[in-house]
Amino acid sequence: MEFISRSLVLILLYYLTWHFASLFEIAPLVSAFYPAAGVIFLFVFHYGARYIPVAGVAILLGGLPFDVFWNWSADNLTMSLRQWLVYSAAGLVARHWRLFALPIKTVRDVSALIVILTFTTLVSAAIALGLLIQFAGLQPELYKHLFFGFWIGDLGGVLMFMAAATLFIDLYEGHHVYHGDVFKDRLAWPLTLLLLTGMSVSAYFLVAGQEDIINRIGYLILLPVAWAATVYGMRFALLTALVVNLFAVATYALLDLDSYPVLDLQLLFAVTVCMAMILGASLEEREQARFDAAHDPLTRVMNRRAFFDHGSALFERARRHERNLALLMVDLDFFKLVNDTWGHKCGDQVLMSVAECCRRACRQTDLHARLGGEEFVLLLDDANLEQAQIVAERLRQAVEKIIVPFTNHTLTASIGISLLDEQARSLDDLLLQADKALYQAKADGRNNCKVYGSTAPTAS
Numbered sequence: 001m002e003f004i005s006r007s008l009v010l011i012l013l014y015y016l017t018w019h020f021a022s023l024f025e026i027a028p029l030v031s032a033f034y035p036a037a038g039v040i041f042l043f044v045f046h047y048g049a050r051y052i053p054v055a056g057v058a059i060l061l062g063g064l065p066f067d068v069f070w071n072w073s074a075d076n077l078t079m080s081l082r083q084w085l086v087y088s089a090a091g092l093v094a095r096h097w098r099l100f101a102l103p104i105k106t107v108r109d110v111s112a113l114i115v116i117l118t119f120t121t122l123v124s125a126a127i128a129l130g131l132l133i134q135f136a137g138l139q140p141e142l143y144k145h146l147f148f149g150f151w152i153g154d155l156g157g158v159l160m161f162m163a164a165a166t167l168f169i170d171l172y173e174g175h176h177v178y179h180g181d182v183f184k185d186r187l188a189w190p191l192t193l194l195l196l197t198g199m200s201v202s203a204y205f206l207v208a209g210q211e212d213i214i215n216r217i218g219y220l221i222l223l224p225v226a227w228a229a230t231v232y233g234m235r236f237a238l239l240t241a242l243v244v245n246l247f248a249v250a251t252y253a254l255l256d257l258d259s260y261p262v263l264d265l266q267l268l269f270a271v272t273v274c275m276a277m278i279l280g281a282s283l284e285e286r287e288q289a290r291f292d293a294a295h296d297p298l299t300r301v302m303n304r305r306a307f308f309d310h311g312s313a314l315f316e317r318a319r320r321h322e323r324n325l326a327l328l329m330v331d332l333d334f335f336k337l338v339n340d341t342w343g344h345k346c347g348d349q350v351l352m353s354v355a356e357c358c359r360r361a362c363r364q365t366d367l368h369a370r371l372g373g374e375e376f377v378l379l380l381d382d383a384n385l386e387q388a389q390i391v392a393e394r395l396r397q398a399v400e401k402i403i404v405p406f407t408n409h410t411l412t413a414s415i416g417i418s419l420l421d422e423q424a425r426s427l428d429d430l431l432l433q434a435d436k437a438l439y440q441a442k443a444d445g446r447n448n449c450k451v452y453g454s455t456a457p458t459a460s
């Protein structure tokens with residue numbers, strides 16, 4: 001299954017990159033071949049030789065129909081074969097010698113990849129030039145033209161390849177390489193979409209009448225779709241596909257461009273939608289997996305591991321900036337009775353209600369988590385003793401109001417409080433102190449809040 005889905009992505013990415021890069025075609029066909037070949041390199045590099053035949057299929061399906069199918073020539077075929085062999089071999093060599101460390105995690109890693117690809121591209125361009133001189137008797141006056149054609153074309157191509165590399169890495173390695181502040185704001189989606197489609201549409205008008213250029217610019221619509229798929233997931237990508245395709249069709253109708261091959265437009269639409277579904281679905285799966293790894297499946301609040309990850313960072317920040325920090329350890333009283341009397345399902349419902357109470361008791365900057373069983377924890381950022389006691393008391397009262405489903409029974413909770421001071425050197429210390437306070441609260445008859453180091457109950 002993985003092989004099939006990866007193969008599909010290889011073919012679609014190849015198609016996307018090939019057509020997108022062909023927009024920047026300076027030396028005919030060459031600049032489009034290289035970035036697309038980069039996709040082959042990446043797949044072979046990451047997943048091995050079994051993707052070499054798939055790459056052949058990608059070339060046939062993705063590259064040929066657009067230019068070569070309509071304009072078949074032996075040169076084009078040789079070029080396809082060459083990129084297939086050179087990049088498959090380069091991918092295998094890079095894989096074998098582990099030319100750069102995996103997994104690719106940062107923008108710097110991607111840059112390293114691009115440098116290697118640029119290098120490979122230039123070397124293969126030089127080899128191609130050498131072969132042409134040696135075997136095809138290339139005239140010296142064409143050297144410069146060809147080399148610059150290769151060079152400039154390839155450079156543009158490699159830059160375009162960045163887009164494919166980003167999609168690829170995002171898709172399979174699960175790292176959001178280019179996720180930064182730019183993408184934080186969801187508003188970025190409609191704005192960027194507007195900008196990209198606006199640019200494409202103005203471009204159509206600017207080059208009205210030059211069919212060849214219009215055909216190429218038409219492929220720009222693939223970019224926002226693939227981008228939306230990787231950054232925002234399937235729903236946004238499908239929406240983007242719909243919007244940009246509607247724009248494209250409307251523009252073609254407005255400009256009366258009936259000579260534009262209908263087949264191409266349909267194919268483009270099919271590819272954008274497939275791309276959106278595959279990339280977007282994968283992103284959503286990954287986000288789901290990430291969520292599942294950090295959350296308790298029953299209550300959907302943070303789990304123990306995620307609490308320690310985020311909590312330790314919060315603890316260190318508070319200690320460094322000498323800010324207050326309070327920890328509340330919450331444990332239900334006689335919860336076993338609920339399970340034993342009304343069943344486990346009923347107990348589960350109660351736990352969900354308690355999690356909700358914890359969520360409501362917190363600020364956005366605080367953390368709340370289920371440590372396990374009927375034990376919850378709250379880490380209150382910038383809260384002093386008085387504030388922590390208020391939150392704990394509010395929480396205790398909220399738990400008191402929970403009614404065990406289908407009964408008229410209520411339950412109570414005991415809460416231990418600890419505060420960041422010189423004694424607490426780590427989050428573990430803080431937890432230990434809150435646990436001791438909780439033990440005190442239980443010993444004192446339950447349904448009350450106790451502060452570590454103080455003997456008087458804060459409320460009951």
Ligand SMILES: Nc1nc2c(ncn2[C@@H]2O[C@H](COP(=O)(O)OP(=O)(O)OP(=O)(O)O)[C@@H](O)[C@H]2O)c(=O)[nH]1
Pocket residue numbers: 298331332333334335336337339343344345346347348351372373374442446
């Ligand atoms: N329904 C349900 N029960 C759970 C879950 N995890 C742990 N428990 C139950 O929580 C109960 C914990 O019981 P104890 O540790 O004896 O504590 P208690 O009965 O609350 O008594 P005190 O804490 O001393 O007041 C046990 O019956 C566990 O089976 C869960 O996910 N769902």
